[in-house]
Amino acid sequence: MLNKSLADAVVNSPLFEGVDQRTVSSIAGSLAEESWSKGQLIMGAADSVESFRLVIEGRVKIVRSNSHDGHELTLWLLGPGDGFDIVSLLDGKPHAVTAWAVDNVVTKVAPMRSWHEWLEQSRPMRLAAHRHIAAKLREIDELAGDLGLHETSARLAHLLLRHFGSTQGNLLRDLPQREIAAMIGSVRIVVSRLLAEMRRQGVVDLHGGAVRAVDLKRLLASAESELAHGTAPARQAKARTR
DSSP states (O other): OOOHHHHHHHHHOGGGTTOOHHHHHHHHHTOEEEEEOTTOEEEOGGGGGTEEEEEEESOEEEEEEOTTTOOEEEEEEEOTTOEEOHHHHHHOSOOSOEEEESSSEEEEEEEHHHHHHHHHHOHHHHHHHHHHHHHHHHHHHHHHHHHHHSOHHHHHHHHHHHHHTOTTOOTTTTOOHHHHHHTTTOOHHHHHHHHHHHHHTTSEEEETTEEEESOHHHHHHHHHHHHHHOOHHHHHHHHHTO
16 A cells, blocks of 8 residues: 555656556555755766656756856756656666755655666556656757747746646746746846746736746747747847846
């Protein structure tokens, strides 16, 4: 019998979608539990090939960093049911990212070789993993497109839309603006200004540091307007101010 937190995470996990309960229970029973404090490093690049973790409680960010200037780009913000490192699970090679606890976090972990064995033994699990990997690749594709093609305001609108419409709920809740900036390749002062403008327009509400959608239709219209009126010179000028 799975405890409630683990059961909820498994139910929400795309990695177990369509997998029979007996297989899920067997795998869950083989996982070790870990606890991480807010702000703690969970995984370094060298660790990415050793183990694969399932988030049970809290949020985890997967970060790519520039070792020279300390600039960070958050590739993924993960919640209960998400697993990491998905790239190393796929190719067995170290991934140049780090994983950090955004909240106090609980994970379940097993050696990477065990996950490979489970995937080999269960076709439904392999199919679920392939779908999950494809979804994560699409997220990276969208991020790359946003960074290369769109102004910061459009990137922010896209980010808010993705998370406000997520089946996991709003993972951006109470996230500091510097963390939001790291998810779109910007800086806190720019994001703060853009959120203030969105608040003035009645698109979002800011309360106690949390960002809440007030009007998703207007947010979508704002994002579409940015795309329709953006020009290459304008994007380049905006990029120089990030």
